[in-house]
Structures are given as C-alpha cells and as structure tokens.
Amino acid sequence: MKGDFSRDTFDPRHHYTRVLMQQGRVHLDADLNEQSAISQHYLQALAADLIGPAGGPAGTAGFGISTDAAVGKNLGKRLDPGDFMIMPGRYYVNGAMCENPQVLLYSEQTGYPFDGNTTVDALAALGSYVVYLDVWERYVAAVEEPFIAEVALGGPDTAGRAQLTWQVRVLPATGEDPVNNQAFWADSLARTVPLMAARAEPPATNNDPCTIEPGARYRGLENQLYRIEVHAPGVAAVQGQGATFKWSRENGSVVMALSGVPAVDATAQTTTVQLATLGRDTDLGLVVGGWVELVDDASTLRHSASPLLRVHSIERDTFTVALEGVADPRVGTDPALHPYLRRWDHDGDPVAGGAVALAESIPGQPVWIDLEDGVQATFLANDQGVPSDYSTGDYWLVPARTATGDVQWPNDGSAAALNPQPLPPRGERHAYAGLSAVGPDPAGGPNPVHTELRKFFARLAT
Template sequence: MKGDFSRDTFDPRNHYTRVLLQQGRVHLDADFNEQAAIGVHYQRLLARDVIGPEGGPRDNAGFAVITDQAVAKPLGKKLVPGDFLIGAGRYYVNGAVCQNPAALLYSEQPGYPFDDATTTDSLADLPNYTIYLDVWERHINAVEDPGLLEPALGGPDTATRAQLTWQVRALPGGLADGGTDVAGHFVRAVPLLAAQAEPPATNNDPCSVDPAARYRGLENQLYRVEIHAPGPAGAPGSGATFKWSRDNGSVTMPLAGSPAVDTVSNTTAVTLTTLGRDTDLGLVVGGWVELVDDNSTLRHAAAPLLRVHSIDRDDFSVVLEGLADPATGLDPRLHPYLRRWDHDGDPASGGAVAVVESAAGAPQWLDLEDGVQVYFQGADGGAPGDYRTGDYWLIPARTATGDVEWPREDGVADLNPQPLPPHGEEHAYAGLSGVGPGPAGTPGQVFTELRKFFAPLAHAL
C-alpha cells in the first residue's frame, strides 16, 4: 500500500478486536486503518474456516473456464485458439471473495498479455497447462482513480482505497498433481529483513543499543524498502535488487501526454500535470523514478528505473535518462504517472540496489539515509531468500525518539532487531481448470474442472 500513511499498526498477533476512540484525543490515520484491517482480517478468517482455502457458491460459482463457441457467440465474444471465456459469478480464495460481474475473454483482462509464455498464441501450442486464479489486494490512489477526488471541495487528495484484484492466468506445463494444489506450486523461501537506527561507531556490543544511536532525519518518515528485480540475492547482473522511498512510495506525478522515447540519446521525455506539492515532495535532478500505468502494475513488472536529467519548471517537462517501457504511458485511460524513489542507485546496474544477504549471526547493515539501516537475512532456517518483485517492508522513523519502530527480539528494546517477512504484497491462488490432450486419436484439448463448490448452510423446506 503506497499511500501517504504515518505507519501501519495492524498485527494479527495482537488479537485486537476493535479500535476504541477516546474523547478529546488526536485522531490518527493509523487507528482508522487498523480498525478496517481488523474487520477484514476476521471476515476473511471466518470465510476461510467455513469454506476452506477456495470454493464457489453452488448457485453462482464464477470463473468457469468456457471453451464452447455456442456460449460465447450470444455474448458477443469470439473464441480463437488458446483463448477462453471466464464465467461470471463469485469465487472465494483464502477467504477473499472474487467477483466477476460479466463473462470476459482471457485475452480481455486488464494487463494482458502477462508474459510471452501465456499469450493465446502460446497456449494454443501447449500440450498441457493449468489455468488458475491469482488474487491480491491493490492500492488505488487518486491518480489511478480520479473519482476519489471531491470536486465540491476543489478536488483535494484525501483517502485512498484498497481493491481486491484478480487475474486468471496460465501455468505452462501444468502440475504433477493435475492442478489440485496450485497454491503449493507458489510456496517459496520467504526472505526476511531487519531495520534499526545506526549505532555509533564506538559501540562494539552487538546486543545493545547505545543511547547516542539516532535517527537523524528532521521529519517523521515511513520508509518503504521494496524489491525491484526478482530472484536470489547476490547473483551478479541477474539477482534481486531493491529500491526505497522515505514517503512509502506515495509521491506520484501524472503524465499530461505520451512519453517520448529517444533511443539515440537514451532518454525519455515526459510532460507532467504537476511537479509535486512542494520541493520536498517533488522531483530532483539525479533522482530515480519509474514510469508505470494500470497495465504495467497489473503485470507485476519491474519497470525500468529512470534518472532525472533535467526539469523545466515552466512547462512541467522532464527529461529522464534511460528508456521507459515503450508500451507504458501511451493510453491516458490507463492513468500513467511517475513514481519517485529516494535511493542512490547505480546506473550500471539498472538504477536499483543489489540485495546482499547476511551470514547467520553476522548482520551486514546497509545504509539508507539519516541513520536508517537494514539488512537482508534470507529465509527462516538459513535458506537463501526467494525475492519477488513487489515484496516490501515498512519502517517508521520518528524524530521524538531518534529511532525506528521495529520489533526487537523478545520485545526487549536493547536486543537486536527482529528479522521480519515482507508486509506484502500477499497473493493467494486457486486452480480453475487443468488442460491437456484428449484420448489418443481425438483432436483438441480436454479441460478438467478444478473449482470446488459449496451449498448454502440454510435451505428452504
């Protein structure tokens, strides 16, 4: 969630059931957001306990995989080899209800094509594959949905939204179990990260925090450390990288027109609707940005990081070093914008910072700024971490304490920071259909139903 938040206080381990506001107190965004998170958590927990990991209501189960041209034609859809209809209805995945209001083609989904291996042309040539549902929660700001702005108040940027998002995707080659455990296919070695405020150089005790250790920033910040390129740590040229923002990645600037990519000068020129609310929340020469839109976000792609070369503050035009994705930013209906990042990247490695994992018991701290440090530990049990684009950690830094808010081992403030898994982005998966060749001598492919169904608990007599 890349919003302008003070911090994220929800933790299911606390077992809180409500947030209780008190009279005469300051109201904070974190309190309201935690109340919403508590409600969603228990709602999905109940649905998961009653329904199971996945399932659709028997009378309105959605996401059927339909390959019958006779069904598609009355809906105004044309099926070509490799394409299929996604049926309307509801389906629950890990407690979250996914709703498809009307049947649509696999190729009509926002963000399609997701990759070269799963285009309709590619699927038509595959002997077998598994069709599955990928579900996650997406953060929507006023740039991505201008309807969030209130014209009667002059269009101020107020609250943002969380949107349950789904994609029907294909897994080439299928699964050995026929596709019944799609979620198991995506199990990975989840990486861990710890954060602290920099101890002074004179402190040689790794198990204590010197009183002189300080966060030196002049403002409270919510640092966001986000994985950019996926993969293992430390693989030269192809390993995982990260970027960071002191404002939770919330500084965005909409495009006023299509970007101009110049392959000769290796630059991308853009015109923006704004250069930011003020100098602290704007662009700086030498800073890093990425150009994204709705489709690139839905593809979970690591957009090229571009460096600000020059800014014309009279006409809001910006020249960026590097080439943006040529398919991004061309359609204003997809809400293209620049997102600012604050790390000091290396142009030779694509602008991001290489993920370096620390050996067990020997943290290798990486400096962000103003005394804020992080280290990557790898997964629980000592296995190397499997880093995924979009994994992120949030680090609140506070001027009043001169420290960062981060759990310490055993909850004792003078012990080492506790390595934690990413705050998100959490994905859930469910199988929809297994696809394979038919019996010998029969043409075409056979689609095997993988969805699960449940009946209402109460029935009319």
Template sequence: MHADVERFSFDQRRHFLRVIQQQGRVTLPADGNEQVAILLHHLQALAEDLIGPYGVPSPASGGTLGPGFRIDRPSPDGGSGLLRIGRGRYWVHGRACENDTEDLLFTAQPDLPDAGVPKDGTHLAYLDVWERHLSAAEDDTIREVALGGPDTCSRTRLVWRVRLTADTPPGRVMDAADIAAGWSAWEAFLQPPDRGLLAVRADRGPGPLEPCAADPVAGYLGPENQLYRVQIQRGSKDGDPTFSWSRDNGSVVHPAVRIAGTTAVLRDQPRDKRTAPAVGSLVEVVDDHGTLRGTPGLLARVLDIDDEGEEYVVHLSTGPAEPIGADRHPLLRRWDHPDVAGGGGVPRRADDGALVVEAAGGAGWLTLEDGVQIRFRPPSGTGTVYRTGDYWTFPARTLTGDVGWPRDADGLPADVPPHGVDHVYGPLALVTVADGRATAVQDLRRGFRPTPV
C-alpha cells in the same frame, strides 16, 4: 501499499478486536486504518473457515456447481477465443472474486494485459488474487473535483486473474485428484514462502546522507518523522535482485498524461516544493501494465524540468522503449536513495539504477541515511526468491531516535518476511490445448451451498 500514512499499525498477533476513540484525544489515520484491517481480517477468516480455501456458491440442491468462474471452451457455433470465464463469484481464502461479464474471454481479462495463447499440452487454470493500492494518480474517479485538485483517501482493489501454467511442483502431477489433495504444495510453488527476510535498526553508520559520519551517537537522527519503505525492484527471476527505498512509503507520485522517450508530461502541477520533482532525484516510470504484470518499472534520474509553458515537463535520463499514454495511467514515483557508488556499509548501486541486495554474511548491515540501517537475510537452508514489488515498511521517530521494528527473544532486530504483496490462489480447471485451441476442460472448482433459512 504506497499510501501517504504515518504507519501501518495492524498486527494480527496482538488479537485486537476494535479501536476505541476517546474524547479529547488526537486521532490519527493509522487508527481508522487499523480498525478497517481488524474487521477485514475477521471477515476473511470467517469466510475461509466456512467455505474452505476456495469455493463457488452453488444451488441448495443437486450436484451442479454455480456458474462463477466456470472455465469453458468457445461455443461450438464458432465462438472466438481460447477460453470463456463464467460470470459470478468465487471465494479464495476468504476473498470474494467477482466477474461481472458473461462469458468473459480469457484474453479480454481487464487485469491480465497481453494474455497470450499457451503452448499445446495440459495446463492448470487457476485464479491469482491480490490486493492492489490505488490513489487518485491511478484512478481519477477517487478525487473529489469540488476540492479543486487535492486528493483525499486512497483505495485498495481486489485484483483477480485467471492464469494458466503447464509447470508442476516437485513431486506433484497435473491430475485433478493430486491437485485437490496437494493444493498447499501448488500454492507454495506459485508463491514461494522463502522471499527473503529483512531486519531494521537505528544505529550510526557511514551512510551517504549522514550529516556527520564521525559522530558516535547511535539512533535515528533524521529531522522529521518518516515511514520508510524498502521494496524489491528487480526480482531473483530477472537476475541479481535489487531494491529501492523511500522516506515517504513511496507515496510521492506524479501522474502523467503521456511519457514518450525521455520526456514526461505531468497531469498536474506539483502540490508543494517538498514533493515537486527536483533535478537529480530518482523516479520510477510506473503504469498499469507493469503493475499488473509484476515487472519492475524503469528507474531514471531527473535531468531537467520545464515548468514555464502550459505543460509541466520532466526530462529524464532514460525512458521507456515505447510511449505510454494516459489510458495506462502512467506516473513517476519518487525514490530517495542518492546516486552514489556505495560500498563500505553503504548499499551499492546496481545496473538498473536501484541498489544491490546483499545478504548478511557479506555486507551485513547497510546504512540508508540518518542512522537507519537494514540487513537482508535469506531463510536458513533454503533458496531465496526475491520478488519484484515485495516490500517492508517501518516508522522512524525523532522523539525516540529509533525505528519501529519487532525484536526477537534476545532483544535484537527480528528478521521479518515481506509485509506484502501477498497473493492467494484457487484451482479452476485442467485445460488441454492443441493448435492454439482448448480441446478439453475438466472442472476443478469446489462448491458450497448456502445455509438454509
């Protein structure tokens, strides 16, 4: 998540139960965020232990499943749409997915833009669930207007989408019994576990922003404490993978009222000079549709800024193919890598404006700036699938001259899988499509009954 915080301190492997505030001590946002993360982890683990990997609340007696996320064909009296989604709740790996709309049309799902009609054949209808971070730039209802503009806390939202696939994992078939028996294989197929590894260290190198590249002193030499973010920009499915990085967890954003061509009109004046757009800086054009689709945003350099009129206008080196209106909550997200060719231990610039992902054995350690170095490594013996939006975060601290990163048994920087964004999945139905219409639906949901009082 792109929150403006000092670090993310929750670590499931430490098995902390709660955070204790002490009198006269400094309290940081990370403390409160860790307490919430601890409770959320325990609640989700409890729900999954009781319900299983997926399930719908069902009546206490009888074999009928509850209506939550039941997949039905349109009504025989001429109802429209490919499929209807039942109103109610469905639990997926301890997460409560809630559909508040009666007979929601498959093509009208709020978090599945441009849901098309699938090809004829048999498809698996499944629930795709993930956690999305939202700031006041993306949802203005979060903002307290009495403050006159500044934002406060951000939020996360549980996103669910009913999706269809006709593809099957190796060795599996599109059969209800096989899906139930081998659902873990389907989950690994939908979200490959081998999404690349990253290691981080603080060591002097030839980075483009090094104040003195000949200085042999090792360590982080940045002037401020930072929370760095390394994020996959273009995933493996779209070509050679690329990445972007930020000193501020990618939290510096500027909401826009519209973006058309190479012109972006910002909704608000920048809050200060440090975060204001600057000529030459790199920004990503982001909106709801791209975020929900999981597609990379367009990267552009700021060419000029017009802040003397009634509108604050940012002119970009390139722009989206079609105008983006306020209803899609467009914004410009700042990334911090400079516009250099790279090479020789410095990340190379890619054709999309991001940086080339180079696994160890080729480039090895890559220097970002101020002694911060990263190393991509594919999992041994497997094909790596880098996915757009996957990210890693790590704090860099001036007092220690080091970065916060786990170590392996030999005391070396550990190779760590992405910190997010993780999806979980639950099967719903087998759907037969012919001539663009659903002709048969077989329910794959699993029910659970409430505990008697």
C-alpha cells in the same frame, strides 16, 4: 499499500477486536486504518473457515473457464486458438470475495500478456496447463482513479482505497498431473520467503549491545515511513546479477499523473514526459538526479519491474520532465490506464537498472545497508542457507520517529542482545485457487479437455 500513511499498526497476533476512540484525543490515520483491517481480517477468516480455501455457490459460481466457440459467438466473443472465456459470478479465495461482472476473455485482462510463456499463441501450442486465480489487495489512489478526488477541493486528494484485485493466470504443466498431484501446486507456487531487519545506525565504537550511545539514532528532521521494496525479482544478487530493491521515505506515495504520451528517444536513451503537476511542494516533488518509475494500471497488475529512470531536467513552466533512460514501451502510452510517475528516494545504481543490488547476509552476521539519516536495513538468508526468493513488490515498512531518534522495529525478544527481529514482507499477500486443468483428449480427439478444479458449496437456504 503505497498511501501517505504515518504507519501500519495492524497485527493479527494482537487479537484486537475493536479500536476505541477517546474524547479529546488526537485522531490518527493509523487508528482508523487498523479498525478497518481488524474488521476485514475477521470477515475473511470467518468466510475461509466456513467455505474452505476456495469455493463458490453451487449453480452460480463464477470464474468458470469455457472454450465453447458457439457460446462465445452468442456473447460477442471471438475465441482464437489458445484463448478462453472467464465466466461471470462470484468465487471466494481464502475468504476474499472475487467478483467478475461479465464474460471476459483471458486475453482481454488488463496487463495481458503477463509473460512470454502464457500468451494465447503459447497456450495453443501447450499440451497441458492449469488455469488459476491469483488474488491480492492493492492500494488505489486518486491518480489511478480520478473520481476518488473531490473536485470541490481544487486538487488535493483525501483518502485512498484498498481494492481486491484478481487475475486469471496460466501455469504450464507439461509432464505433470495438476489434478491429482498436490506437489505440482506446492512446487509451482511455493517459495522461500525472504527476511529483512531494520535499525537506527549504532556508533562504530559501541561494542556493548546493551548500551545505547547518543550517536545511535535516527537523525532525520521529520517523521517518516520508509518503504523498502523489491524491484527486480529473483535470488540475492551475485556479482551484480539477481534481485534488486528501492526505497522511499514517503512509503512510495509521491506520484504525479502524466498529461500526455511519453516521448522516447531510443538513440539518445531518453524519455520525456509532461505531467499534470510537479507535486504538492518542493519536498514532495521531483529533484534532478532522483529516480522515478513510470507506472500504469497494466504494469501494476503485471507486477513488472519497469526500468527506473533518472530525472535529467525539469521545465517548471510547462511541467515537462526529461528522464535518462528508455521507458518500457508497454507503459504509459494509453491514457485510459492512468499512467503516472512514482518517485523513489534511493541512490540508484545505473548498472542495476537504477535500483540497488540486493545482497543477503549470513545468519548471525548481518551486513547493514545504509539508507539515510542513520536508517539501516539488512536482508537475511534463512537458517538452512537456502537462498530466498524475492518477488517484485515485496515490501517492508520502517517508521522513523524524531521523538525517539529511532526506528520502530521489533527486537528478537532477548533483553541482552536487542537485535532487530528478521521479518517477512508485509505484502503483497497473494492467494491462489485452481479453476481448470487443460490437457489433451484421452480419446484422441482434436480439442483439449477441461477438468473442473473449482469447489462448490450449497446455500444454507433453498
């Protein structure tokens, strides 16, 4: 959630049932957001307990997969080899209600193609594969959905939205039995979850973990919510290759909408964009030498690590910005996909594509990475020494407060050690459900056979 928040306080381990406002007190965004998170957690847990990991109402469940050309023709859908239809209706995944309002081709989904192995042409050549539903929640701001903003305010935005987002994806299953082999799903979708810890910088002379010296503090002038996010996926970097990360002191919420199509000069390796605004003020705008990311709806849904671009110059009269680097040609060219720039505040490395190489520390021997103003982070390998799998979009939030001169991060529970506790990413949290397994016809027919993987539940009232 890349909104302009003070912090994110919801934690299911607290078992809170309500947020109770008190008279005469300051109202904070975190309190109101925690109340909605408590309610959502309860409703989704209840639905998951009643329905199970995934299921739809019998007879009317959505997300059926069809390759019936006659049905497609009646619905105005042309089915090319390898393509298929996603039928309308509702389906629940991990308690979250997914809705598809109309028949949709696999290739019509925003963000398609997702990768080279699951294009329609690739599916036509595959012997067998699994169609599954990928479900997660994402933050939507006014720059992505302009109707959220109240025009009577003359430009400022107000609240954002959390959107339940889904994609129908494909997993090649050559040589596997995805219907009866549970290990197929575990091997294909499971990963070693990464861990990170954060702290305020201790003085180099302090050898006593129980003593906090005056220099051991957050030295920023303002309260911040640092967002540390994985950019390029993979395992920790080795010799400059592997996962990378970026960070923002404003939770990645500083964004500026494009008002035209980016002009890319492949020879000069530059990209020029015209913006609708240069930001709310100088602190929340662009700076020469800073790093930005060109984003739109499709790249967000693809979870693609678009090249980070460095600001070369800013024409403030025309809102024109010259960027060093070549943008992804798939991003920013369609105004209907709400293209915009997102500002990042890290000191990027051009060798790492503008991000920072992500290196893991040995358990018990953390190597701390300096962000700014005393804020530090470390990525930790697990106790078994197995490299973690970093995914684009994994993120951690680090609130930094001037009142304490420290960051808000849990310790490991040892009063003598006061070591920051390694935590998994706060998101994005994805849930998955199988829809259909596609394979050759056992009878030798020319058309592939679909095996239903959806689960169904009966209505309480009939």
